[in-house]
Amino acid sequence: MDIYHDELDGANNYDNQIIEEEMELRRGPWTLEEDLALMNYITQHGEGRWNSLSRSAGLNRTGKSCRLRWLNYLRPDVRRGNITLEEQLLILELHSRWGNRWSKIAQHLPGRTDNEIKNYWRTRVQKHAKQLKCDVDSKRFKDTMRYIWMPRLVERIQAAAAADGASATTTQYQLNSHNNSSMDNMASSQKILPVPQADNSNMLGNYGGDILVNANTTSYTVENSSTAGSSDSFGTPVSDLTDCYNYPVNQSTNQDYYPGNQLAYGETLTGPAGYFNQGSDFTVMEPNNQWMDDGNIYDNSWNVDDMFLQQQFNNHFYGIN
């Protein structure tokens, strides 16, 4: 069965010329042969001029389709696998600064595509906004990200680095006290991530696998942590704050020839230590969740982190413990 059979559907409704045009242009998932043809052509001739490239490579695809396939999937430096904690932190930070400027955000995450970041945002972040019953663009949700989610990510990055021991040569976070009134009611023992200065265009100098945030207000840095963008971490990404379960492997129809899709998840996760001191003892919150099993660390806490966020959210905005 040709998965592109739909291109032929209703062909009788078109004149012959249109039928030919319709039949020439392929749509839908790329085949291995198409991928190889595109890769081989770009290897020899370089990328760009996508429409003519498509024709020259013998691909019955639009130039846009070729460009998208190359940039989002076939490029040698495209990075497969889950978004790391550091990347999540950076995405949240940059999105708070630039909004839905996915391409701009992607420039600071080497190997990640705007499409991937956009999907991450829509599937993970927006879902949490929905769960918290607030708009993703609302100040309330942004505060939740800044003061609960992002510090939580920092905590987990630290924990992962600590668990990794000697391999983490330097891991440093600077979580300064803050002067944001909206958070003043939180316990002094809590570590707060300061609100980045919106006009600080130099806050993110570069990102080479490390989070390197340099602001006058001081926020957080990660250098050479075990889960930062070192090459050996690519295949074993940790899951994000909420998605701490085993992801399905890449669902691409072409996944069988991309070794990067063979991922092992949950290897570097640690149970959340009470970052906030307000009942965030996860063993209490969710006694059925196991953090350690047979010496391996698992994070099955999709719900745990949901609960964590919800609890912190409720506590902060409604004073509910």
Add this chain to the structure above:
DNA sequence: AACTTATTCAACCGCAGCCTG
């Protein structure tokens, strides 16, 4: 086991801006 619902993400679409003749 069968069915329904939820989730993920690759791919498509429309639009705006840029380039070139």
Add this chain to the structure above:
DNA sequence: TCAGGCTGCGGTTGAATAAGT
């Protein structure tokens, strides 16, 4: 200046799969 083609961006869709009932 303008028209047409190309490129890149952000929004959206839908197939595949997982999870739930």
